[in-house]
Amino acid sequence: MxxxxxxxxxxxxxxxxxxxxxxxxxxxxxPALPPGTIELQHEFDVYQRASGTNDSPLGFHVSIDDSATATKFTGLANTINSYGRVKEGVINGRTITFRIEWKSDGKVGIYQGTYFDDGYLRGNSSQEDSNRSAEWWSRYANWSIS
CATH class of the missing domain: 1.20.5 (Single alpha-helices involved in coiled-coils or other helix-helix interfaces)
Known part of the structure; x- marks a missing residue:
């Protein structure tokens, strides 16, 4: 045929x-990030001050390592006179958590925050092995979610 x-x-x-x-x-x-997930920035600035005070905030700059994924990261944190290692960074939806091991004084800060619709990250931090706490926020309102 x-x-x-x-x-x-x-x-x-x-x-x-x-x-x-x-x-x-x-x-x-x-697959893309689930809707409503913080989009990680590779460079950002943070302000913090002791909880319950009106003290002038202290600032530091965070640089995320190139090996970061969209939801897990490490990096470096710098102030004018100190630096530290950012470890155990995790983004889960609208929340972000990370630790900073400060080299100058050996203290460890644990940072937990949330994305707000105005584009800022805001949260609380605590000093490991201490009852000291602080509030923190991103310097710029340039954060977004997927």
Whole structure:
């Protein structure tokens, strides 16, 4: 009914089409962040002051390591006269947590915060092995969620 040439051509087109379909389906990108998840910035500034005071805030700059993922990160924190290592950074929806091990005095700060609709991150921090606490907030209202 069909010549050998037509059967070979049809079989070849079928294989070509199937290969193209598999190639396209195999190159889809990784799933996007769930809606409402904080989008990690690789550089940001933070202010903090002791809880329950009106003291002038202290500031520091955070630089996230290149190995960070959208939801897990490490990095460095710098003040004018000190620096520390950012560890155990995690983003979970609208919340962010991280630790800073300050090298100058050996203290460890534990930071927990939330994204607010005005574009700021705000939260509380505590000094490990101490009852000292502080409030903190991002310097700029440039944070966003997915």
């Amino acid at each position: 069909f010549s050998q040439l037509k059967r070979t051509l049809c079989a070849g087109l079928f294989v070509l089409g199937a290969t193209a379909a598999l190639t396209v389906s195999g190159t889809t990108s990784a």
